[in-house]
Amino acid sequence: MNTPIRIGVAGLGTVGTSLVNLIHKKQNLLADRCGRALHITGVSARNKTRERDCNISQTQWFDDPVELAKSPDIDCFIELIGGEEGPARQSVIAALESGKHVVTANKALLAKHGVELATLAEKFGVLLNFEAAVAGGIPIIKTMRESLTANSVERVYGILNGTCNYILTRMENEGLSFEACLKDAQRLGYAEADPTFDIEGFDSAHKLAILCSLAFGTVIASDEIYIEGITSITYDDITAARELGYRIKLLGVAQLTDSGVEQRVHPTMVPIDSTIAQISDVTNAVAIDADIVGQLVMSGPGAGGDATASAVAGDIADIAKSKPGHQHGPAFGTPINALLPYRRARMRAHEGGYFIRLTVSDETGVFASVATRMAEQDISLKSIVQHHSTEKSANREKDPKPQQIVLITHETTEQAIRLALTNIESDGHLTGQAQMIRIEKK
Numbered sequence: 001m002n003t004p005i006r007i008g009v010a011g012l013g014t015v016g017t018s019l020v021n022l023i024h025k026k027q028n029l030l031a032d033r034c035g036r037a038l039h040i041t042g043v044s045a046r047n048k049t050r051e052r053d054c055n056i057s058q059t060q061w062f063d064d065p066v067e068l069a070k071s072p073d074i075d076c077f078i079e080l081i082g083g084e085e086g087p088a089r090q091s092v093i094a095a096l097e098s099g100k101h102v103v104t105a106n107k108a109l110l111a112k113h114g115v116e117l118a119t120l121a122e123k124f125g126v127l128l129n130f131e132a133a134v135a136g137g138i139p140i141i142k143t144m145r146e147s148l149t150a151n152s153v154e155r156v157y158g159i160l161n162g163t164c165n166y167i168l169t170r171m172e173n174e175g176l177s178f179e180a181c182l183k184d185a186q187r188l189g190y191a192e193a194d195p196t197f198d199i200e201g202f203d204s205a206h207k208l209a210i211l212c213s214l215a216f217g218t219v220i221a222s223d224e225i226y227i228e229g230i231t232s233i234t235y236d237d238i239t240a241a242r243e244l245g246y247r248i249k250l251l252g253v254a255q256l257t258d259s260g261v262e263q264r265v266h267p268t269m270v271p272i273d274s275t276i277a278q279i280s281d282v283t284n285a286v287a288i289d290a291d292i293v294g295q296l297v298m299s300g301p302g303a304g305g306d307a308t309a310s311a312v313a314g315d316i317a318d319i320a321k322s323k324p325g326h327q328h329g330p331a332f333g334t335p336i337n338a339l340l341p342y343r344r345a346r347m348r349a350h351e352g353g354y355f356i357r358l359t360v361s362d363e364t365g366v367f368a369s370v371a372t373r374m375a376e377q378d379i380s381l382k383s384i385v386q387h388h389s390t391e392k393s394a395n396r397e398k399d400p401k402p403q404q405i406v407l408i409t410h411e412t413t414e415q416a417i418r419l420a421l422t423n424i425e426s427d428g429h430l431t432g433q434a435q436m437i438r439i440e441k442k
């Protein structure tokens with residue numbers, strides 16, 4: 001057996017604790033598979049005296065994660081602190097600069113500084129692994145970085161946030177309000193400390209930025225993402241979508257188009273018989289359309305201590321198996337100097353079908369005027385139906401019987417839809433905010 005690999009773990013929250021326990025519990029299996037033992041030789045966290053559900057009694061304690069990262073007693077630094085700046089970034093940089101391999105689960109750090117960190121990893125000849133940063137336990141990074149090397153990816157998309165999927169699933173299954181479902185998600189510990197991050201789509205956007213770079217070999221462009229969260233989705237949207245054969249999911253989509261790369265996070269209509277529509281509760285899923293292999297869909301737990309620790313342990317095992325002094329594969333699948341610049345496709349050029357739900361006053365001619373406004377923009381309608389709203393009208397006295405018009409369009413452009421909606425609004429028949437949800441092709 002070779003010499004053990006010495007590991008330093010910074011951050012002992014849910015994931016860090018699960019990782020320590022996993023490495024202890026599976027020490028024999030890991031040693032057999034890696035050809036050497038995995039030893040946790042140092043740990044660091046904010047509070048030394050806090051009660052923890054893991055055994056770190058034999059492990060050297062570091063108050064400062066940067067000192068742990070630089071320690072001559074570790075070969076591999078595990079960053080589970082979180083946050084795009086501060087100790088997480090400083091300690092990862094310190095580890096790479098001192099020639100330590102790094103494993104991180106930190107999507108925010110990679111989305112913002114991934115290229116800088118991968119550059120350091122290349123410069124110092126070490127590995128930067130981050131399987132756990134996207135979709136938790138699903139091995140999507142290795143799949144994209146290694147297994148699909150011979151493919152050109154056309155689109156990668158998925159359910160990248162378990163909290164949003166949980167909320168949408170419960171709203172649909174139980175007819176509950178968004179607020180009630182969010183409270184439950186927080187109670188169950190699914191939501192991030194600040195739920196805005198989940199429900200406004202930022203968490204998905206961080207993950208998407210990483211997938212986009214792997215998919216298209218471009219530099220990470222986390223500031224170039226169109227983001228809409230799920231806070232405007234109502235039960236009326238969900239039921240209307242279902243009647244028309246769709247389900248609403250918060251998707252992150254990165255897609256190659258003639259005018260550049262689209263990166264977008266928004267509530268999306270997916271055909272109810274598609275694989276992605278079947279993914280419920282906190283489960284994540286990622287679909288990849290690639291030219292040689294075709295479509296792949298992977299699903300599984302996107303968060304949680306054990307699932308995330310499983311991905312981190314897999315990354316550590318890869319490092320343990322790597323040969324000292326050998327060239328390591330690039331962190332983002334393409335050497336840094338060969339990454340392409342990012343060319344953003346404008347959202348108004350986005351092409352696709354649209355779901356529109358309009359709350360209107362019950363007057364003669366409204367239906368016709370909506371159809372006319374669509375026709376003016378050359379938008380072809382696939383269906384147009386009228387519904388009774390289950391929601392309270394904001395203006396019940398003036399408008400005792402609010403009606404809903406629900407439209408599904410054939411493929412058109414975002415620009416055309418936005419113009420049509422502006423014109424419909426100016427006609428004065430709407431009694432509530434128009435809802436527009438993009439339809440994603442299977």
Ligand code: HSE
Nearest residue numbers: 161162163190192303
């Ligand atoms: N809060 C995230 C989610 C998990 O709900 O999926 C970590 O990214």
